Amino acid sequence: MQPSETNWAGNLAYRAGAMARPSSREELLAALAGEGELRVVGSRHSFNTITDTAGTLVSAEDLPAGIEIAADRRSVGLGGGVRYGDLAVELARHGLALANLASLPHISVAGAIATGTHGSGDRLGSLATSVRALTFLAPDGAERTYRRGDEDFAGAVVHLGALGVVVRVELDVEPAYQVVQTVFESLDWATVVENFDAVTGCGTSVSLFTSWGGTGGVDQIWVKDRADAPAGNAAAVLAGLGARPADGPRHPLPGGDTRASTEQLGLPGLWSERLPHFRLAFTPSSGDELQSEYFLPREAARAAIARVQALGPRLAPLVQVSELRTVRADDLWLSPAYGQDVVAFHFTWRPDQPAVEALLPELEAALGEGVRAHWGKLWQLDPASVAGGYERWDDFVALQRRHDPQGRFVNDFLRRLGL
Template identity: 50%
Template sequence: MRNWSGTYEYRASSVEAPTSVAEVQQLVARSPRIRALGTRHSFNDVADTEGVLVTTTEIPADFAIDEERRVLTVGAGTRYAAVATHLTEQGWALHNMGSLPHISVAGAISTGTHGSGDLNGNLSTAVRGLQLVGPDGELRWVRHGDPDFAGSVVALGLLGVVVRVELAIEPTYLIRQDVYRGLAWSTLLSNVPAVTGAGYSVSIFTDWVTDPIQQVWVKRRLASADEPVADELSGAVRDGSNSALIVEGVGDNTTQLGVAGAWSATLPHFRIDSTPSNGDEIQTEYFIDRADAPAALAAVRELGADIAPHLLVTELRTMAADDLWISPATGRESLAIHFTFKNDQAAVEALCPRIEAALEPFAPRPHWGKVNTMPKAVVASRYPRFADFRALVERTDPDRKFVGPATAALLDAAVTA
């Protein structure tokens, strides 16, 4: 079995797809080595094991809304597209969505995957509870307010197989999406917050060499459908057509006609009701402190001529700080610098060290599920509470049933750092 993009082949001895929580419990109890696998949207070996891979995507969603607590409980392997559709039908919403709504809930939150917005936490910050199958096959809940909760949400599957998730919800709302063209690089670097703060969720798409920047997608949360928006953003002009594509030839993006719609139809970049791009790509991503954005972006631009020939697109997005121990946004307001490269492994592996060197003065944190070449000890050192996280893993799973080769290297490197 390979990942979504076909760039990584899993080395597990088997891949199991149980259809009930009880089956997961039995599988975990009898397996000496086992790890959870989501919808295979990781681009590295973080989820892999030499033992058994288990996916919960075949277990029914079994939606349950608690209106008093404003919490949705759902099967961990459920895709965000299904969650968003159900919530919208019931008059509820999530605070944020990733660009691709076809990823599983547990996979996204376990790796700190994100949506966008200066004031929006990543997807993991919506978690209010996790039901896990522990190494003995027994079920347990970890909920917001519990001592280990902040270390259990973004946990890379190291604390057990997540089977149910509680997510914070809120009343449904409207989002309008507009595309602006003509943003000068100099204007962006002189005032990054003026651009990233222009809407509820903002994405900047660039190839690092074209000036002005190709596109800025602004998603605004509206009180009413007829609320006016500006035709200009920091010198960029609003495009009144619906012709903007993230990647040329991929036409399943959400509408940009400036028409207010349900949050679920406009917060993602790719439509819920269609198949996204075929995944013939390699992704890397680095999180930095938003205060360092101008200098960090300028440093990467110095490599633009070398990056552009191998690039499909770069997306720049922001997120609020959180307190989750190994979330890429823990403790700092963050900018995510995301590279979607052409499927050329050698080229990407050659570029990553150069990009990482350019970003090193800004203490980058790589996305847990994407390609990078940073030493494991350096990665662990970027998280002030990584020692606490490692202790939690050792206490919860002393025999390392849920630890794979990549996560073992991370945990062991943290000891010698």
């Protein structure tokens, strides 16, 4: 291992004694041989220890990309290390698209799916809901494929890296479409809470950015609307509530470099150049940061907004920016949107981990009962309550044991959760 083997944020130096970088199936099998603990590392964008191990890290980065469009043009197959940004280029060449993207195209598809990564949209599920099939290489070298409709498919999709190496992913695709992105400014919280459905439903994908202080409301509302099927009349709805369109391009972070942001100002463009907030060629977000994110059932979110707002003075010294998004319910056992439409409360923190971790319990208490945490970000919830928040947790544990009876892919993060 090089001393530089850290996660993207640099807040975690991987403890692994070795890093394998297989670029073929033979090399991957060789990396799995033996007995020690293993974890796969994707594009390293997780903030907590989910990816870490004291054993060997197997990098998915050099695995064959193998991007193949199905003959019926309804799905695409790809290898376990491909990033969304690279997949999007290939799909665009074929006039195809995905249903949604996260805030950045830099993350690996397999790593994003593993943690239930999401974008926004009242009618859009997390990125994992586009998965048609996943193929794992288990530690014993056996391949296991789960197709939508198979028993245990819904358990295997959001898998926390616990089922082996994802060597193949198949995703739903659709004909390419155009998206229009417009940023609006300044809505007070009372208006947002009172008109929550109208605000989050005024575009295909809506993100609310706030610092929980300052103007005391939502500073920016990013609306991404499909040109072929607009979700709502954002300009009229938001103007009616008192927001105004931004007079130039914006970055979600106050003072951030707007060249890093995707095109705004209502200019139509390809789905892949509007759905993420950040462009592939630039550092996303601030780059010098930590992140946390929590999910609440949609009906609990309005009351939680008021409680988090009351915590504003405590949050202010550490928050760079906070974002509220919505995610449609799904049936994936470990998805934070399992069984319920959710509102995601995201926090980009200043990079002071001890101070952030000291504050998280207060924030988690303010968010209230039934809160679920993003699997790849920082949280301080009681691990037993995290596992207990998922109805199918015990079924997942049983699935993991069938896959990996020796627990070679179980690290400290998962052991704390009871795996």
